[in-house]
Amino acid sequence: MSTLSVAEIENLKSTARKLRRDIIEMVYRAGSGHPGGALSVLDILVVLYYKVMCIDPASPQDRERDRLVLSKGHACPALYAVLADLGFFPSDWLWELRKTGCPLQGHPDMRKTPGVEMSTGSLGQGLSAANGMALAARLDNSGRRIFAILGDGEIQEGQIWEAALSASHFRLDNLTAVLDYNGLQIDGWLRDVKSLEPVAEKWKAFGWNVLEVDGHDYTSLLEAIKKALEHRGAPSMIIAHTVKGKGISFMENQPDWHGKAPGEEEYRQALAELDTQEGEGVR
């Protein structure tokens, strides 16, 4: 894991565009779901899953694998798209998202979906579970690494701050959390509903190693993750500045796109935009 070459960056961008298509397609076919937060977290997942984590889709229960807890579970279309692309399960599963009897649940279910490490959906619980995984890795004398992805609205939950204290108290330096700081929750902008600021200072005060990056820039993301993994003696928090709905112009920064499926017209428009981006080579 060194810095990314131009070709590697192009590859990641191309993968991300494909995965964004999958997200739109999944939510459109399901007729419900959460596109905004899935699109904002996607680039973070792409860097982690394609450039950082040691995982083997052929043996998803390998004891030594790295673990990722998607604590903001509603963004699971992004996680499912990545897991399917990596081969954890067949791609056809994506089109059955949220349908009765299907393995891809509206929120991640570790008993139904290979590659999902923790069932989430009730916000604020994933960091504690990640702490437990980090403690287990230490007990096992294992070098496996634990990642937790948190929503910015999600960290209004008190349990997050209990877990924040635990992680620094237990010096869980095998744990890296990423905050998907898109500024939006359901009822609007965080600054209007309940502000987090100054958020970096809060995590620092709780004993964490804090890094801040553009959550859609692969080079900076990878750089920050590397620093986090090298840091000893404390858990790391990467505050990733993101755009909710990233990649689809009419979804970007729109609270309304938190939890609704595109209609037929919007679906076509979204895919057309992604096609244009592919042609122009932009993300």
Next chain:
Amino acid sequence: MSEKIATRDVYGKTLVELGRTREDIVVLDADLSKSTKTALFAGEYPQRFFNMGISEADMMGTAAGLAASGYISFVSTFGVFAAGRAYDQVRNSIAYTRLNVRIVATHAGLTVGEDGASHQTLEDIALMRVLPNMTVVVPADGYQTRQALFELVDYPGPVYLRLGRPKVPRVILEGTVFQVGKGQLLKEGRDVALIATGIMNGMALEAAAVLKGEGIDAAVVNIHTIKPLDRRLLSEVAADTGAVVTAEEHSVIGGLGSAVAEVLAETCPVPMLRVGVKDSFGESGAPDELMQKYGLTSFHLVEAARSVLRAKKKKEGRPPK
């Protein structure tokens, strides 16, 4: 039957109506005000609305503090978070303290649908009714939701009002009186009693119509108040019919079925079956499909009625000792 309406929509509108004359009403939500419909109140009376963000435990405690200062707190989020996430705050800060907090929980049960098990509470009635001082109400439809809200504003002590996500048909007739703790005989019948709560009332009425075609005369009882339970009415219908089926969009453990069984075991034991979710979590899917898959349709009620009637016949046929 008139057009369908979601109980949460009625809640939002009724809150605005109540807020107009009652300046002592305050409303709290946890980043779900568009879904719970408290956003309507927030629009009208922004100074009496507090969006607590995604902090349900904090919200329950804050509602308790407002109530302890003389306000009537209406607190809303999804049922799974109201009853589950913030349970100890509800228990210690709201129930133990006997404060005037009205926990109005929306999105209860399987009909949450596609969001799946993490969001479908099938345990909230059980969790809430076991708490001393707590009143637990599950309205049958939109009409009854409005009536209940008007009744409950000044009802002493804490209340849990369970509402749903989908639009549901009207089952309560115009002018039917709503009284906390008083069950309603929606249909008389001699052979078997279908005792329902919430949206299962509609299915119980449908089932009764099907049973009628088979020559079975089924009574339908709406238990909108799970606590305090109408023990007298329950014992009477059990004695009159000699066979009981309960129906709830909830686990069969700890909910309406359990509550009715507790009463009848002590007052008038009769053959009984509980229709509800059988000790399992839900899953993602269309609400109707899930209700079918988990055995919560009028068809399942008809089956249960037939089977409980067989048990009743067997019991009656038993030779005297």
